[in-house]
Amino acid sequence: MDAKMKIENEITRKKKVIEDCENMMDRVPKHLRTSQETALEIYRRELESLEQELAKL
Amino acid sequence: MSVINVTPLMDITELILSDNVNEGDVLLLEEGIYFQSVAVLKNYIRIVAKGPGVIFDGRSILLDAFILPDVVGVGIEGINIRHYRASGILVEFGFGHRIINNRIHNMLEHGVEIVSSRDNLIWRNEISYCYDGILLIGGSTNNRVVENVVSRCYGDGFESFLSQDSNNGFISNKSIRNRNNGLEMYGSNNLAFNNLLIDNGLGVIVSQERDSVFIGNKVKGTIFGTHIIFEEYTNYFAGGNNVVCNREEGIENNNGQFGVFIDNEISYNGDSGILLGEESTGNLVMNNKLVCNVPENIIDIGSNNNIINNIEKTCELCESPSAVCEGYSDEEDNNIHESKAGVN
Numbered sequence: 001m002d003a004k005m006k007i008e009n010e011i012t013r014k015k016k017v018i019e020d021c022e023n024m025m026d027r028v029p030k031h032l033r034t035s036q037e038t039a040l041e042i043y044r045r046e047l048e049s050l051e052q053e054l055a056k057l
Numbered sequence: 058m059s060v061i062n063v064t065p066l067m068d069i070t071e072l073i074l075s076d077n078v079n080e081g082d083v084l085l086l087e088e089g090i091y092f093q094s095v096a097v098l099k100n101y102i103r104i105v106a107k108g109p110g111v112i113f114d115g116r117s118i119l120l121d122a123f124i125l126p127d128v129v130g131v132g133i134e135g136i137n138i139r140h141y142r143a144s145g146i147l148v149e150f151g152f153g154h155r156i157i158n159n160r161i162h163n164m165l166e167h168g169v170e171i172v173s174s175r176d177n178l179i180w181r182n183e184i185s186y187c188y189d190g191i192l193l194i195g196g197s198t199n200n201r202v203v204e205n206v207v208s209r210c211y212g213d214g215f216e217s218f219l220s221q222d223s224n225n226g227f228i229s230n231k232s233i234r235n236r237n238n239g240l241e242m243y244g245s246n247n248l249a250f251n252n253l254l255i256d257n258g259l260g261v262i263v264s265q266e267r268d269s270v271f272i273g274n275k276v277k278g279t280i281f282g283t284h285i286i287f288e289e290y291t292n293y294f295a296g297g298n299n300v301v302c303n304r305e306e307g308i309e310n311n312n313g314q315f316g317v318f319i320d321n322e323i324s325y326n327g328d329s330g331i332l333l334g335e336e337s338t339g340n341l342v343m344n345n346k347l348v349c350n351v352p353e354n355i356i357d358i359g360s361n362n363n364i365i366n367n368i369e370k371t372c373e374l375c376e377s378p379s380a381v382c383e384g385y386s387d388e389e390d391n392n393i394h395e396s397k398a399g400v401n
Contacts, residue, residue, distance in 0.1 A: 002288070003219060003243075003265065010218070013188070017120075017143050017166060024142065027118050035070050035094040039120040042149045046172055049195055053219065 007054045014047040058082055065089040069104075070096045078102065086111045086136070094141075096124045097131050106135030115141035122146065122161075129153050139163050144170040145187070149195075152176040159183075167192045168207065175199045185209045190235070193225055194218040200225045208233040214257065216241040220265040227252055238262050239276070242269055249274055260284050260303065263313075267291035271298060278382075279303040283326065286313040289336075296320050302382035303327065307350060310359075312336035317343075324348040325378040330369075333359040342367060351378055 021040055028036055058081035063069060065087070072078055073095075080101040088110035095104070095113075104123070113122040113136060120143040125131050132155040138145040145161035148154055149172040160183045161168040168184030171177055173195040182205045184190040190207025193200055193216065202225065207214040214232030217225050223244035231253045232239035238261065239254030245266040252274045254260045260276040260283045263269055267290065276283055276298065283303040286293055293316040300307040300323045307323035310316060311334040323330040323345060330350035331342060337359030344365075347354035349372035357364060372378075 006218075010194075013166070020142060020165075021120050024118055031068060031071075032094055032119065035096040035124060036120050038096045038126060039094065039124050039143065039147060042124065042126060042147060042172065043120075043143070045149070046195060049173075 004054065004057050007050055007057070011047060011050050011054065014043055014050065018043050018047065060085050063087065065091045069093055070098075073097055073099055073102055090114050092116060092119070094119045094121055094124060096126065097128055098126070100128050101130040102128075103132035104134070104136070105132070106137075109135070109137075111135065112137045112139065113141075114139050117142060125149070125151050125154060127151060131155075132157070134158055136160075141165070144168065145184070146170070148172060148174045148177065150174060154178070155180070157181055162186045164188070167212075168210075170194065171197045171200060173197060177201070178203070180204055182206075186211075188212040189216050190214045190232070192216050192218065193222045196221040198222065198224045201228070202226065202230060203228045204230060206231045206233070207235060210235045212236065213238040213241045214254070215239070215252075217244045217247055219243050220245065223247060223266070226250070231255070232257060239279070242271075245269065248272075254279075260300075262287075263290055263293055264288045265290070267293070269293055271295040273297045275299045275301075276303065277301050279305070281305065282309065284308045285311065286316065287311040289314055291315055293317070294319075298322070300330075301325055302378065306330070306332045307347075308332070310334060310337045310340060313340060315339040317341045318345060319343050321345045322348075323350060323354075325381045326350045327378050328352075329356045330354040331356070333357040333362050335359060337362060341365070349373070349376060349378055349381065 060083045083103045088108045122138040123146045125148045127150040130153040134157045138161045143166040146169045151174045154177045156179045162185045164187040167189045168187045175198045184207045189212040214235045226248045229251045234256045238259045239257035240261045243265040247269040254276045256278040260279040263286045290313045296319045298321045304327045306328040307326040307330040330347040340362045342364045346368045348370045354369040
Protein backbone atom coordinates (compact mmCIF):
# COMPACT_ATOMS: atom_id res chain seq x y z
CA MET A 1 0.00 0.00 0.00
CA ASP A 2 1.45 3.40 -0.86
CA ALA A 3 1.91 6.01 1.82
CA LYS A 4 -0.97 8.17 0.60
CA MET A 5 -3.51 5.38 0.81
CA LYS A 6 -2.09 4.24 4.13
CA ILE A 7 -2.48 7.69 5.64
CA GLU A 8 -5.96 8.13 4.16
CA ASN A 9 -7.06 4.84 5.71
CA GLU A 10 -5.66 5.80 9.08
CA ILE A 11 -7.38 9.19 8.89
CA THR A 12 -10.69 7.45 8.21
CA ARG A 13 -10.15 5.16 11.18
CA LYS A 14 -9.19 8.00 13.50
CA LYS A 15 -12.19 10.08 12.46
CA LYS A 16 -14.42 7.12 13.24
CA VAL A 17 -12.86 6.64 16.68
CA ILE A 18 -13.32 10.32 17.51
CA GLU A 19 -16.88 10.44 16.23
CA ASP A 20 -17.81 7.22 18.06
CA CYS A 21 -16.36 8.49 21.27
CA GLU A 22 -18.14 11.82 21.03
CA ASN A 23 -21.41 9.97 20.46
CA MET A 24 -20.75 7.63 23.38
CA MET A 25 -19.83 10.33 25.88
CA ASP A 26 -23.35 10.44 27.35
CA ARG A 27 -23.00 6.81 28.38
CA VAL A 28 -19.69 7.40 30.12
CA PRO A 29 -20.01 7.95 33.88
CA LYS A 30 -19.25 11.56 34.78
CA HIS A 31 -16.16 10.76 36.83
CA LEU A 32 -14.57 9.00 33.83
CA ARG A 33 -15.18 11.74 31.29
CA THR A 34 -11.98 13.63 31.98
CA SER A 35 -9.82 10.65 31.02
CA GLN A 36 -11.95 10.13 27.89
CA GLU A 37 -11.32 13.76 26.97
CA THR A 38 -7.58 13.22 27.49
CA ALA A 39 -7.65 10.29 25.08
CA LEU A 40 -9.81 12.20 22.61
CA GLU A 41 -7.32 15.07 22.60
CA ILE A 42 -4.55 12.64 21.69
CA TYR A 43 -6.59 11.21 18.81
CA ARG A 44 -7.46 14.70 17.56
CA ARG A 45 -3.77 15.68 17.58
CA GLU A 46 -2.92 12.44 15.81
CA LEU A 47 -5.57 13.12 13.19
CA GLU A 48 -4.28 16.64 12.63
CA SER A 49 -0.75 15.33 12.25
CA LEU A 50 -1.87 12.69 9.73
CA GLU A 51 -3.75 15.32 7.73
CA GLN A 52 -0.62 17.46 7.62
CA GLU A 53 1.38 14.44 6.51
CA LEU A 54 -1.12 13.77 3.75
CA ALA A 55 -1.00 17.38 2.59
CA LYS A 56 2.77 17.05 2.08
CA LEU A 57 2.33 14.24 -0.46
CA MET B 58 8.64 5.63 47.56
CA SER B 59 5.81 3.39 48.59
CA VAL B 60 3.55 0.55 47.55
CA ILE B 61 -0.10 1.54 47.46
CA ASN B 62 -2.83 -1.09 47.38
CA VAL B 63 -5.57 -0.37 44.89
CA THR B 64 -9.02 -1.95 44.52
CA PRO B 65 -11.50 -1.79 41.63
CA LEU B 66 -13.56 0.72 43.60
CA MET B 67 -10.85 3.37 43.58
CA ASP B 68 -10.53 5.98 40.83
CA ILE B 69 -6.92 5.38 39.80
CA THR B 70 -6.60 8.57 37.75
CA GLU B 71 -7.64 10.65 40.76
CA LEU B 72 -5.39 8.65 43.04
CA ILE B 73 -2.34 9.30 40.85
CA LEU B 74 -3.17 13.01 40.71
CA SER B 75 -3.44 13.22 44.49
CA ASP B 76 -0.59 14.02 46.89
CA ASN B 77 -0.69 10.40 48.07
CA VAL B 78 1.17 9.21 44.98
CA ASN B 79 4.69 10.30 44.08
CA GLU B 80 7.24 9.41 41.43
CA GLY B 81 8.55 5.88 41.92
CA ASP B 82 5.48 4.65 43.77
CA VAL B 83 3.98 1.28 42.95
CA LEU B 84 0.24 0.92 42.60
CA LEU B 85 -0.45 -2.70 43.44
CA LEU B 86 -3.78 -3.69 41.92
CA GLU B 87 -5.99 -6.19 43.72
CA GLU B 88 -7.70 -8.79 41.57
CA GLY B 89 -11.12 -7.83 40.28
CA ILE B 90 -12.80 -6.09 37.39
CA TYR B 91 -11.95 -2.43 36.85
CA PHE B 92 -14.25 -0.26 34.73
CA GLN B 93 -11.88 2.64 34.20
CA SER B 94 -9.69 4.57 31.79
CA VAL B 95 -6.56 5.42 33.70
CA ALA B 96 -4.73 8.60 32.68
CA VAL B 97 -1.25 8.50 34.16
CA LEU B 98 -0.13 12.10 34.54
CA LYS B 99 2.95 11.64 36.72
CA ASN B 100 6.34 10.20 35.84
CA TYR B 101 7.76 6.88 37.06
CA ILE B 102 4.50 5.41 38.33
CA ARG B 103 4.42 1.61 38.31
CA ILE B 104 1.03 -0.04 37.93
CA VAL B 105 1.35 -3.70 38.79
CA ALA B 106 -1.22 -6.51 38.96
CA LYS B 107 -1.16 -8.38 42.24
CA GLY B 108 -2.38 -11.59 40.56
CA PRO B 109 -3.64 -12.93 37.25
CA GLY B 110 -7.21 -11.77 37.85
CA VAL B 111 -6.74 -8.05 37.40
CA ILE B 112 -9.10 -7.19 34.55
CA PHE B 113 -9.76 -3.83 32.93
CA ASP B 114 -13.02 -4.04 31.02
CA GLY B 115 -14.13 -1.02 28.99
CA ARG B 116 -17.55 -2.60 28.33
CA SER B 117 -17.32 -1.26 24.79
CA ILE B 118 -17.95 2.22 26.20
CA LEU B 119 -14.57 3.55 27.27
CA LEU B 120 -11.86 4.56 24.81
CA ASP B 121 -8.55 3.28 26.21
CA ALA B 122 -7.62 1.38 29.36
CA PHE B 123 -4.35 3.27 30.01
CA ILE B 124 -3.43 6.69 28.64
CA LEU B 125 0.11 7.95 29.08
CA PRO B 126 0.29 11.50 27.73
CA ASP B 127 3.62 13.29 27.94
CA VAL B 128 5.02 11.28 30.86
CA VAL B 129 8.19 9.28 31.42
CA GLY B 130 9.09 5.88 32.84
CA VAL B 131 5.65 4.49 33.59
CA GLY B 132 5.34 0.73 34.08
CA ILE B 133 2.23 -1.29 33.34
CA GLU B 134 2.60 -4.95 34.25
CA GLY B 135 0.46 -8.07 34.31
CA ILE B 136 -2.95 -6.62 33.49
CA ASN B 137 -5.77 -8.12 31.44
CA ILE B 138 -7.43 -5.55 29.22
CA ARG B 139 -10.55 -6.17 27.17
CA HIS B 140 -13.42 -4.51 25.32
CA TYR B 141 -12.28 -0.91 24.86
CA ARG B 142 -13.40 1.20 21.93
CA ALA B 143 -9.90 2.34 21.05
CA SER B 144 -6.57 0.89 22.29
CA GLY B 145 -5.50 -1.05 25.35
CA ILE B 146 -2.54 1.21 26.09
CA LEU B 147 -2.06 4.59 24.42
CA VAL B 148 1.22 6.48 24.76
CA GLU B 149 1.90 9.97 23.43
CA PHE B 150 5.01 12.19 23.67
CA GLY B 151 6.58 9.88 26.24
CA PHE B 152 9.68 7.83 26.74
CA GLY B 153 11.13 5.07 28.82
CA HIS B 154 7.86 3.29 29.55
CA ARG B 155 7.82 -0.42 30.41
CA ILE B 156 4.76 -2.26 29.12
CA ILE B 157 5.18 -5.84 30.23
CA ASN B 158 3.29 -9.06 30.41
CA ASN B 159 -0.18 -7.70 29.73
CA ARG B 160 -2.96 -9.56 27.93
CA ILE B 161 -4.99 -7.34 25.66
CA HIS B 162 -7.88 -8.46 23.53
CA ASN B 163 -10.97 -7.26 21.72
CA MET B 164 -9.98 -3.63 21.12
CA LEU B 165 -11.60 -1.76 18.25
CA GLU B 166 -8.24 -0.08 17.66
CA HIS B 167 -4.86 -1.38 18.74
CA GLY B 168 -3.42 -3.45 21.52
CA VAL B 169 -0.66 -0.92 22.18
CA GLU B 170 -0.38 2.38 20.31
CA ILE B 171 2.81 4.39 20.67
CA VAL B 172 2.50 7.91 19.26
CA SER B 173 5.46 10.27 18.86
CA SER B 174 7.35 8.48 21.62
CA ARG B 175 10.76 6.89 22.06
CA ASP B 176 12.80 4.41 24.05
CA ASN B 177 9.88 2.34 25.28
CA LEU B 178 10.03 -1.35 26.09
CA ILE B 179 7.07 -3.50 25.07
CA TRP B 180 7.84 -6.97 26.30
CA ARG B 181 5.97 -10.24 26.61
CA ASN B 182 2.46 -8.97 25.98
CA GLU B 183 -0.22 -11.17 24.45
CA ILE B 184 -2.55 -9.37 22.11
CA SER B 185 -5.45 -10.71 20.06
CA TYR B 186 -8.56 -9.59 18.23
CA CYS B 187 -7.48 -5.96 17.86
CA TYR B 188 -6.86 -3.87 14.73
CA ASP B 189 -3.05 -3.65 14.88
CA GLY B 190 -1.36 -5.53 17.68
CA ILE B 191 1.40 -3.00 18.32
CA LEU B 192 1.52 0.25 16.35
CA LEU B 193 4.41 2.75 16.36
CA ILE B 194 3.28 5.99 14.73
CA GLY B 195 3.81 9.74 14.53
CA GLY B 196 7.61 9.69 14.72
CA SER B 197 8.13 6.93 17.27
CA THR B 198 11.77 5.90 17.49
CA ASN B 199 14.13 3.62 19.38
CA ASN B 200 11.36 1.48 20.79
CA ARG B 201 12.02 -2.15 21.75
CA VAL B 202 9.25 -4.59 20.91
CA VAL B 203 10.33 -7.94 22.31
CA GLU B 204 8.79 -11.39 22.80
CA ASN B 205 5.20 -10.35 22.27
CA VAL B 206 2.54 -12.59 20.73
CA VAL B 207 -0.03 -10.97 18.46
CA SER B 208 -2.70 -13.15 16.94
CA ARG B 209 -5.94 -12.90 15.02
CA CYS B 210 -5.91 -9.14 14.68
CA TYR B 211 -7.82 -7.69 11.75
CA GLY B 212 -5.01 -5.29 10.79
CA ASP B 213 -1.30 -5.95 11.24
CA GLY B 214 0.56 -7.81 13.94
CA PHE B 215 3.32 -5.23 14.34
CA GLU B 216 3.74 -1.93 12.52
CA SER B 217 6.04 1.05 12.26
CA PHE B 218 3.82 3.39 10.32
CA LEU B 219 5.84 5.80 8.16
CA SER B 220 9.37 6.95 7.40
CA GLN B 221 9.71 8.90 10.64
CA ASP B 222 9.06 5.74 12.69
CA SER B 223 12.66 4.61 12.61
CA ASN B 224 15.38 2.91 14.65
CA ASN B 225 12.95 0.52 16.30
CA GLY B 226 13.60 -3.12 17.16
CA PHE B 227 11.15 -6.00 16.72
CA ILE B 228 12.76 -9.00 18.36
CA SER B 229 11.57 -12.56 19.03
CA ASN B 230 7.89 -11.75 18.56
CA LYS B 231 5.22 -14.04 17.20
CA SER B 232 2.67 -12.75 14.72
CA ILE B 233 0.06 -15.34 13.95
CA ARG B 234 -3.06 -15.42 11.80
CA ASN B 235 -3.47 -11.67 11.49
CA ARG B 236 -5.62 -10.57 8.57
CA ASN B 237 -3.21 -8.06 7.04
CA ASN B 238 0.56 -8.07 7.59
CA GLY B 239 2.54 -9.99 10.14
CA LEU B 240 5.00 -7.09 10.26
CA GLU B 241 4.72 -3.79 8.40
CA MET B 242 8.05 -2.08 8.77
CA TYR B 243 8.20 1.41 7.31
CA GLY B 244 11.04 3.77 8.19
CA SER B 245 14.82 3.57 8.36
CA ASN B 246 17.17 1.42 10.36
CA ASN B 247 14.51 -0.74 11.96
CA LEU B 248 15.53 -4.22 13.05
CA ALA B 249 13.44 -7.38 12.90
CA PHE B 250 15.23 -10.31 14.48
CA ASN B 251 14.11 -13.82 15.30
CA ASN B 252 10.41 -13.22 14.77
CA LEU B 253 7.93 -15.89 13.79
CA LEU B 254 5.38 -14.70 11.22
CA ILE B 255 2.90 -17.47 10.58
CA ASP B 256 -0.33 -17.69 8.59
CA ASN B 257 -0.80 -13.95 8.15
CA GLY B 258 -2.45 -12.35 5.11
CA LEU B 259 0.96 -11.01 4.14
CA GLY B 260 4.27 -11.67 5.88
CA VAL B 261 6.40 -8.54 5.96
CA ILE B 262 6.29 -5.24 4.07
CA VAL B 263 9.31 -2.98 4.01
CA SER B 264 9.00 0.54 2.67
CA GLN B 265 10.01 4.20 2.95
CA GLU B 266 13.64 5.17 3.22
CA ARG B 267 16.54 2.82 3.97
CA ASP B 268 18.82 0.57 5.98
CA SER B 269 16.41 -1.71 7.82
CA VAL B 270 17.54 -5.20 8.70
CA PHE B 271 15.59 -8.48 8.74
CA ILE B 272 17.55 -11.34 10.28
CA GLY B 273 16.76 -14.85 11.44
CA ASN B 274 13.01 -14.62 11.05
CA LYS B 275 10.63 -17.30 9.88
CA VAL B 276 7.83 -16.47 7.46
CA LYS B 277 5.39 -19.22 6.67
CA GLY B 278 1.89 -19.77 5.40
CA THR B 279 1.11 -16.31 4.03
CA ILE B 280 -1.60 -15.79 1.44
CA PHE B 281 -1.31 -12.45 -0.39
CA GLY B 282 2.45 -11.93 -0.35
CA THR B 283 5.42 -12.94 1.72
CA HIS B 284 8.21 -10.43 1.94
CA ILE B 285 7.73 -7.31 -0.15
CA ILE B 286 10.19 -4.46 -0.54
CA PHE B 287 9.05 -1.37 -2.39
CA GLU B 288 9.16 2.42 -2.85
CA GLU B 289 12.85 2.26 -3.87
CA TYR B 290 13.89 1.09 -0.44
CA THR B 291 17.67 1.43 -0.21
CA ASN B 292 20.32 -0.75 1.42
CA TYR B 293 17.91 -3.26 2.94
CA PHE B 294 19.46 -6.36 4.49
CA ALA B 295 17.72 -9.73 4.77
CA GLY B 296 19.84 -12.57 6.10
CA GLY B 297 19.39 -15.98 7.69
CA ASN B 298 15.64 -16.05 7.28
CA ASN B 299 13.52 -19.11 6.70
CA VAL B 300 10.79 -18.40 4.14
CA VAL B 301 8.74 -21.47 3.52
CA CYS B 302 5.35 -22.60 2.25
CA ASN B 303 3.92 -19.24 1.28
CA ARG B 304 1.38 -18.90 -1.49
CA GLU B 305 3.25 -16.23 -3.49
CA GLU B 306 6.91 -15.21 -4.01
CA GLY B 307 9.32 -15.86 -1.15
CA ILE B 308 10.92 -12.43 -1.47
CA GLU B 309 9.56 -9.83 -3.86
CA ASN B 310 11.93 -6.94 -4.31
CA ASN B 311 9.88 -4.68 -6.55
CA ASN B 312 12.13 -1.70 -6.88
CA GLY B 313 14.55 -1.81 -3.96
CA GLN B 314 18.07 -0.69 -4.59
CA PHE B 315 21.41 -1.84 -3.21
CA GLY B 316 19.82 -4.43 -0.93
CA VAL B 317 21.62 -7.53 0.33
CA PHE B 318 19.89 -10.92 0.53
CA ILE B 319 22.19 -13.48 2.03
CA ASP B 320 22.01 -16.92 3.67
CA ASN B 321 18.25 -17.19 3.47
CA GLU B 322 16.45 -20.48 3.06
CA ILE B 323 13.54 -20.06 0.69
CA SER B 324 11.58 -23.19 -0.02
CA TYR B 325 8.31 -24.53 -1.32
CA ASN B 326 6.68 -21.23 -2.09
CA GLY B 327 3.80 -21.17 -4.57
CA ASP B 328 5.52 -18.58 -6.73
CA SER B 329 9.17 -17.78 -7.36
CA GLY B 330 11.68 -17.87 -4.50
CA ILE B 331 13.20 -14.45 -5.11
CA LEU B 332 11.79 -11.97 -7.59
CA LEU B 333 13.89 -8.94 -8.44
CA GLY B 334 11.44 -6.62 -10.17
CA GLU B 335 11.91 -4.51 -13.26
CA GLU B 336 12.98 -1.43 -11.35
CA SER B 337 15.20 -3.16 -8.81
CA THR B 338 18.85 -2.33 -9.11
CA GLY B 339 22.22 -3.05 -7.56
CA ASN B 340 21.03 -5.79 -5.21
CA LEU B 341 23.24 -8.64 -4.04
CA VAL B 342 21.67 -12.09 -3.75
CA MET B 343 24.23 -14.48 -2.34
CA ASN B 344 24.55 -17.83 -0.57
CA ASN B 345 20.84 -18.44 -0.35
CA LYS B 346 19.36 -21.90 -0.45
CA LEU B 347 16.30 -22.15 -2.66
CA VAL B 348 14.30 -25.33 -3.01
CA CYS B 349 11.29 -26.06 -5.16
CA ASN B 350 9.88 -22.61 -5.66
CA VAL B 351 7.57 -22.50 -8.66
CA PRO B 352 8.06 -21.50 -11.45
CA GLU B 353 11.66 -20.42 -10.70
CA ASN B 354 13.87 -20.18 -7.67
CA ILE B 355 15.23 -16.79 -8.74
CA ILE B 356 13.84 -14.37 -11.32
CA ASP B 357 15.79 -11.21 -12.08
CA ILE B 358 14.22 -8.70 -14.44
CA GLY B 359 15.93 -5.70 -12.85
CA SER B 360 19.24 -4.12 -13.70
CA ASN B 361 22.73 -4.55 -12.30
CA ASN B 362 21.71 -7.07 -9.66
CA ASN B 363 24.40 -9.54 -8.62
CA ILE B 364 23.42 -13.14 -8.06
CA ILE B 365 26.22 -15.26 -6.64
CA ASN B 366 26.72 -18.69 -5.09
CA ASN B 367 23.14 -19.58 -4.40
CA ILE B 368 22.15 -23.21 -4.04
CA GLU B 369 19.11 -23.89 -6.15
CA LYS B 370 17.16 -27.10 -6.28
CA THR B 371 14.18 -27.69 -8.49
CA CYS B 372 11.25 -29.76 -7.31
CA GLU B 373 11.70 -33.49 -7.26
CA LEU B 374 9.72 -35.50 -9.74
CA CYS B 375 6.02 -35.26 -8.83
CA GLU B 376 6.85 -32.82 -6.01
CA SER B 377 5.03 -29.49 -5.67
CA PRO B 378 5.10 -26.82 -2.96
CA SER B 379 1.45 -27.34 -2.08
CA ALA B 380 1.87 -31.09 -1.66
CA VAL B 381 4.97 -30.65 0.50
CA CYS B 382 3.41 -27.90 2.59
CA GLU B 383 0.23 -29.82 3.23
CA GLY B 384 2.19 -32.39 5.13
CA TYR B 385 4.52 -29.82 6.57
CA SER B 386 4.57 -29.72 10.30
CA ASP B 387 7.32 -28.56 12.49
CA GLU B 388 7.44 -28.78 16.18
CA GLU B 389 8.06 -25.08 16.65
CA ASP B 390 4.92 -24.12 14.71
CA ASN B 391 2.76 -26.68 16.43
CA ASN B 392 3.71 -25.30 19.80
CA ILE B 393 2.86 -21.69 19.09
CA HIS B 394 1.23 -20.23 22.12
CA GLU B 395 -1.59 -18.05 20.90
CA SER B 396 -3.43 -15.76 23.26
CA LYS B 397 -6.62 -17.28 24.52
CA ALA B 398 -8.97 -14.42 23.99
CA GLY B 399 -11.89 -14.28 26.32
CA VAL B 400 -10.37 -16.67 28.84
CA ASN B 401 -9.97 -14.03 31.48
